[in-house]
Amino acid sequence: MTDGTDTKSSNQMWGGRFASGPAAIMEEINASIGFDKKLFAQDIRGSIAHASMLAHQGIISTEDKDKIVHGLNTILSEIESGNFEFSRRLEDIHMNIEARLATLIGPAAGRLHTARSRNDQVALDFRLWVKEELQKCEQALTDLIAAFLERAEEHAETVMPGFTHLQTAQPVTFGHHCMAYVEMFGRDRSRVRHAIEHMDESPIGAAALAGTGFPIDRHMTAKALGFREPTRNSIDTVSDRDFALEFLSIAAISGMHLSRLAEEIVIWSTPQFGFVRLSDAFSTGSSIMPQKKNPDAAELVRAKTGRINGSLVALLTIMKGLPLAYSKDMQEDKEQVFDAAESLELAIAAMTGMVRDLTINTARMKAAAGSGYSTATDLADWLVREAGLPFRDAHHVTGRAVALAESKSCDLAQLSLEELQAINPAITDKIFDVLTVEASVASRKSFGGTAPSEVRKQIAFWRARN
Numbered sequence: 001m002t003d004g005t006d007t008k009s010s011n012q013m014w015g016g017r018f019a020s021g022p023a024a025i026m027e028e029i030n031a032s033i034g035f036d037k038k039l040f041a042q043d044i045r046g047s048i049a050h051a052s053m054l055a056h057q058g059i060i061s062t063e064d065k066d067k068i069v070h071g072l073n074t075i076l077s078e079i080e081s082g083n084f085e086f087s088r089r090l091e092d093i094h095m096n097i098e099a100r101l102a103t104l105i106g107p108a109a110g111r112l113h114t115a116r117s118r119n120d121q122v123a124l125d126f127r128l129w130v131k132e133e134l135q136k137c138e139q140a141l142t143d144l145i146a147a148f149l150e151r152a153e154e155h156a157e158t159v160m161p162g163f164t165h166l167q168t169a170q171p172v173t174f175g176h177h178c179m180a181y182v183e184m185f186g187r188d189r190s191r192v193r194h195a196i197e198h199m200d201e202s203p204i205g206a207a208a209l210a211g212t213g214f215p216i217d218r219h220m221t222a223k224a225l226g227f228r229e230p231t232r233n234s235i236d237t238v239s240d241r242d243f244a245l246e247f248l249s250i251a252a253i254s255g256m257h258l259s260r261l262a263e264e265i266v267i268w269s270t271p272q273f274g275f276v277r278l279s280d281a282f283s284t285g286s287s288i289m290p291q292k293k294n295p296d297a298a299e300l301v302r303a304k305t306g307r308i309n310g311s312l313v314a315l316l317t318i319m320k321g322l323p324l325a326y327s328k329d330m331q332e333d334k335e336q337v338f339d340a341a342e343s344l345e346l347a348i349a350a351m352t353g354m355v356r357d358l359t360i361n362t363a364r365m366k367a368a369a370g371s372g373y374s375t376a377t378d379l380a381d382w383l384v385r386e387a388g389l390p391f392r393d394a395h396h397v398t399g400r401a402v403a404l405a406e407s408k409s410c411d412l413a414q415l416s417l418e419e420l421q422a423i424n425p426a427i428t429d430k431i432f433d434v435l436t437v438e439a440s441v442a443s444r445k446s447f448g449g450t451a452p453s454e455v456r457k458q459i460a461f462w463r464a465r466n
Contacts, residue, residue, distance in 0.1 A: 030328075031088045035335050039093050040079050042128040044072045046121065047097070049224040050204055051112055059115065059214050064108040071105040072097070093125070094118050115214040116207055119238040119326045123203035126334065128225065130247050133341045134196050140348040141189040141254070145182050145466055147355040149459055152178035156455045159437045160275065160365035161374055168372030171437040174365060176450040179458050181261055186462070188254040195250055199243035202227040206237035209325035239325040241315065244337050248312040251344045255305040258347050262302040265354060266295050274364045279357035282350070297350050304343040311336035369437040373402045373412055378434045378443065387426035397424045411435075 048069050055065035075097055078084040090096045095118075101109040155174040162172035202222035205212065211234040218230035231237040268275035282297035315336045318329050376398050383394035400423045405412050413435040420427045433439060445451040448458070 027088065030091060032092045032331050032334070033086050033088055033090065033096060035338060036093045036122075036125075037086055037096070038334075038338060039122075039125040039129055040097070041076065042125040042132075043093050043097055043121070044076045046124045046128065046204055046225065047112060048072055049221045050116060052224065053217055053220045054111070054114055054214075056220065057215055057217055059216070060111045064111050067105040067108045068101065068112050071101045071109065074104060075100050092118070092122075094121055115212040115216050116204060117209075117238070119208050120203050120206040120234075123206070123238055123240070124225070126337075127199060127203060127243055130243050130337065131196060131199060133337075133345075134192050134247060134250075136345065137250075137254075137348070138189055138192045138196075140345065140352070141185050141192065142466060144348055144352045144355070145185050145189070145462065147352050148178045148182045148185070149462055149466065151175075151355060151358070151360075152182065152455065153459050155360060155362070156459070157452045158360065158362050158365060159369045159441055161369045161371065162450070168368070168374050170377055171369040171374050171440045172444075172450040173441055173452060173455055174360060174362075175452070175455040175459075176441075179455060179462075181257070182458075182462055184257040185254070186465075188250065188257060191250045191253065195243070195246045198246065200228040201231045202229070203231050203237045203240075205230060206234035209235050209238050235325045239322065239327075239330075241319055241330060241333050244333050245312070245315055245319070247337060248308070248315055248340055251308045251340045252305075252312045255308040255344060255347060258351050259302045259305040261351060262298040265298040265358075266302070269295050269298075273368075274361055275368070276361065277359040278354065279359070281357060282354045297354060301347045301350055304347045307343050308340045311340040366437065370411060373405065375412055375435045375437065375440050376402050378440045379412060379431065381443075382431055382434050383424070383426070386428075386430065387424070389424075389426070 051060070051065045051068040051072075054060045055062050075084065078100075084100070086096055087099070090099050098109060098112065101112065152175040155178065156176075158174040159171055160174045160177065161168045162170050162177070202218065202225055204221050204225070205216050205218035222228070222230045231240075265276065265278070267273055269278055278293070278295055278298070282295070315333055318332050322329055379401060380391065380394040380398040383389045383397055384391050387394075389397065401412060401415065401420060404419060404423070405415055408415070413432060417427070417429050417431075420431065434443065441450050441452070443451065445454055448454065
């Protein structure tokens with residue numbers, strides 16, 4: 001099918017200012033249709049809203065509006081069915097659609113661009129796309145949180161080692177550890193919701209940068225397109241890409257959280273840890289070592305974060321030196337956002353599947369929970385609580401007990417009462433009630449603590465919130 005242009009090299013949409021077409025290199029650097037065609041649905045949606053408003057305001061006739069709307073819907077069907085031919089000579093998605101519209105309905109197509117510019121048009125298309133992507137992210141994060149809540153409830157009492165510096169610190173429950181990620185991804189979801197609120201303003205009608213002399217109704221188009229209200233400054237409107245930067249910032253933070261989780265899954269699935277086992281669906285084998293089961297999905301999630309971070313830095317760099325209002329540099333915004341969105345969407349989906357499919361080795365976790373003298377803090381707390389020692393003195397006494405146990409290659413609970421009393425005579429046999437990992441986690445009943453009773457309270461809170 002035709003794309004609605006003649007065979008000349010000049011771009012007819014530029015009008016009479018240019019007598020000859022662009023050089024091949026200029027055409028190559030200037031064209032964006034290779035990536036901004038992704039915005040076709042948003043472009044058509046915005047144009048239909050704009051045409052309807054123009055007709056309502058008496059700026060174009062109802063007959064022309066009806067032709068425009070019918071033509072745009074025809075183009076939408078052509079693109080969705082794969083029967084639309086995109087032309088690089090027409091630069092971008094806006095001109096490709098407008099040229100095809102002219103072929104379909106004739107001169108009426110030329111009235112569509114009344115009271116708007118490609119500057120506010122692309123701002124609208126891109127903002128609509130990012131808003132829709134944020135809404136997808138909100139749902140994806142909700143699903144990931146739900147997966148963690150299921151595992152947390154299942155393992156509210158499963159004991160495991162808690163780490164600082166990747167060294168055994170204190171016993172915690174796996175349910176509590178899962179709830180840490182619920183908090184992280186819950187913050188990500190809050191950022192998504194705030195970003196939607198921040199960007200919920202319609203750019204269309206700002207025109208090139210100064211607004212328009214036509215009696216348009218920007219509140220009408222804002223409502224038709226699902227925005228809260230129109231933007232309030234035409235210069236800022238066409239030069240703003242904060243919504244894209246905020247999306248990339250959210251993606252980078254969420255990607256960092258996903259990468260931390262991926263790193264833990266990689267570590268935990270090693271034979272040396274053996275805390276978890278990934279399902280075959282999220283693992284691969286080795287071409288040479290038949291015994292291998294590699295956590296490739298987790299590793300790729302970890303790697304996606306680098307791409308997302310790069311996109312954020314790229315767009316920040318693009319925007320940092322631009323004077324107001326629009327500059328062609330801003331054409332380079334979309335590929336960064338498109339790539340980051342695809343990476344984030346895939347990473348969240350993969351991680352949700354991995355979390356749901358993980359097999360937890362509870363026995364291995366429990367055995368590791370008592371390693372590294374993880375109940376040492378419980379001994380120090382007991383000395384404060386029962387023997388009345390200042391914490392710093394209790395810390396010193398506990399350190400001596402750990403050193404003794406280390407020299408005997410045994411756990412704290414395996415030291416005799418006599419040996420402990422030789423360090424501090426205030427110690428009684430009741431100390432052994434707090435030196436088990438189960439007793440340790442059960443005692444951590446402070447708000448937000450690892451005690452199973454507290455974990456269940458937080459699960460209930462998040463279930464009501466999710």
